[in-house]
Every structure is written in C-alpha cells, then in structure tokens.
Amino acid sequence: MAEVLAYHWVFLLLAAPCVGSFLGLVAKRLPEGRAIAWARSRCPHCDAVLAWRDLIPILSWAVQRGACRTCGHRLSWRYPAVEIAALGIAVWSLAVTPGILAWASAVLGWNLLVLAMIDLRHLILPDEITLPLIPAGLAVTWSLNPDLLPHHAAGAVGGFLFVVLLRWAYGRIRGREGIGLGDAKLLAAAGAWVSWQGLSGIVLIAAALALAGHVIWNALIQPRDLTREIPFGPYLAAGFWLTWLYGPIAIGPP
Numbered sequence: 303m304a305e306v307l308a309y310h311w312v313f314l315l316l317a318a319p320c321v322g323s324f325l326g327l328v329a330k331r332l333p334e335g336r337a338i339a340w341a342r343s344r345c346p347h348c349d350a351v352l353a354w355r356d357l358i359p360i361l362s363w364a365v366q367r368g369a370c371r372t373c374g375h376r377l378s379w380r381y382p383a384v385e386i387a388a389l390g391i392a393v394w395s396l397a398v399t400p401g402i403l404a405w406a407s408a409v410l411g412w413n414l415l416v417l418a419m420i421d422l423r424h425l426i427l428p429d430e431i432t433l434p435l436i437p438a439g440l441a442v443t444w445s446l447n448p449d450l451l452p453h454h455a456a457g458a459v460g461g462f463l464f465v466v467l468l469r470w471a472y473g474r475i476r477g478r479e480g481i482g483l484g485d486a487k488l489l490a491a492a493g494a495w496v497s498w499q500g501l502s503g504i505v506l507i508a509a510a511l512a513l514a515g516h517v518i519w520n521a522l523i524q525p526r527d528l529t530r531e532i533p534f535g536p537y538l539a540a541g542f543w544l545t546w547l548y549g550p551i552a553i554g555p556p
C-alpha cells in the first residue's frame with residue numbers, strides 16, 4: 303500500500319484529463335438542466351457515435367486536428383482546452399500542496415474551474431457545485447487539524463454574510479442587484495477551506511482581477527458596453543484558489 307501511495311501523483315496526472323472531459327460535459331449540461339450521464343458521445347454535426355479512440359482526452363483531438371472522423375466537421379477547441387486546464391490544475395496542486403493533500407487541491411481546483419466556466423457563459427454559480435464545497439472544506443480542515451474547525455466554520459458564515467451585506471448595500475444605493483447569492487455561497491465555501499483569515503485577501507484579489515478584466519474588456523473587446531453584467535464568480539474562484547495554495551494575504555505590518 304505504501305508503494306502505491308508513493309506513486310499517487312501518477313494516478314492524479316492520469317485522471318486529470320479524463321476529469322477535464324467530464325467537467326466539459328458538466329459545464330455544458332448542468333445549466334441546461336440536462337442529465338449528466340455517461341451516454342455515448344456523438345458528433346454534434348453528423349451524429350456519428352464516437353469510438354473509444356475518439357474519446358482519449360487531448361490526444362484524440364490532436365491526432366484528428368480537432369475534426370470529426372466521419373464527417374470532418376470541426377469540433378470546438380473547448381474540449382481539449384478544458385482537458386488541458388484540468389491537467390494544469392493537477393500539476394499545480396502537486397507542485398504546491400504536499401503529499402496526498404494534492405488530491406484535495408486538485409478536486410477543489412476542478413470544481414472552481416467548472417464554476418468559472420459556467421458563470422462566464424450563463425452568469426450563474428449552480429448550488430450543486432458551490433454548496434458541497436462547504437462541507438468538503440470543513441472535512442479537509444478536520445482531517446488536517448480539528449482544532450481549526452471553529453475558525454473555518456466562522457469563515458463559511460462570514461463569507462456568506464459579507465456578500466449578503468454587500469448585496470443589500472448595493473441594492474440600497476444603486477437600486478439593482480450587484481452581486482448574486484451564488485457568489486455568497488462560493489465565498490462561504492472559500493471560508494470553509496481557508497478560514498475567516500483568508501476572506502479579506504480573496505475579496506481583494508477578486509476585486510483587483512475584476513477591475514483589470516473590466517478595463518481589458520472595455521479597451522480591447524467590446525468598448526462602450528458598460529451595461530454588461532460582469533460575472534464575479536471566476537474572479538472569486540481565482541482568489542479562492544490562490545489563497546488555498548499560498549495562504550492568506552498578510553495585511554498590515556509583518
């Protein structure tokens with residue numbers, strides 16, 4: 303058993319691109335309310351059933367240069383992109399978190415990736431993904447150090463209340479909804495993973511990235527579209543991920 307555990311990283315790296323394929327499926331089907339089953343995949347153009355050799359993550363796409371084997375229709379670059387991203391998350395997790403804890407990091411990273419993908423396209427953060435992250439964070443905390451559990455539970459409550467208060471204040475001032483309850487549940491999950499000490503840093507990172515993203519969007523992509531709703535989830539997810547891996551940002555004198 304010890305020998306197998308020593309090579310856990312090999313399994314993580316092998317699993318990652320397959321998880322990526324699954325995340326692509328979840329990101330596409332969950333917002334549409336469709337069942338996420340392991341149904342046989344078909345070409346969206348000619349409906350040909352894809353064989354196992356067409357479904358090897360990353361490699362199949364590269365070998366066939368992103369086209370269907372039957373009809374030659376070009377398949378979306380999103381498929382290999384999410385598989386590569388999932389692999390990247392596994393490598394990053396192994397590089398930063400020690401030992402078997404890398405699996406917890408990778409699972410967290412994969413969940414944040416799929417949340418960011420869904421929020422970017424649909425402006426929602428599904429409860430099916432945000433809510434389970436709360437007990438998962440508390441369980442990881444408990445396995446590492448049960449004494450820290452109250453701090454992380456306080457983080458979950460504090461993260462939720464922070465966004466709810468922000469939402470209330472924004473509604474009073476601007477008369478419209480500024481931040482969603484999905485963001486509140488995501489920040490609650492973040493509090494469960496990184497404890498209340500990490501929350502201010504996450505909000506700081508998310509706000510800075512959102513501002514940068516907004517400036518870049520307006521400058522390069524779609525000028526004058528100031529009414530566009532900005533998904534905040536991807537930025538919160540980035541702050542959550544960095545704080546989990548590298549610890550809370552220290553504010554004030556060292």
Ligand SMILES: [Zn+2]
Nearest residue numbers: 345348370373
């Ligand atoms: Zn086809």
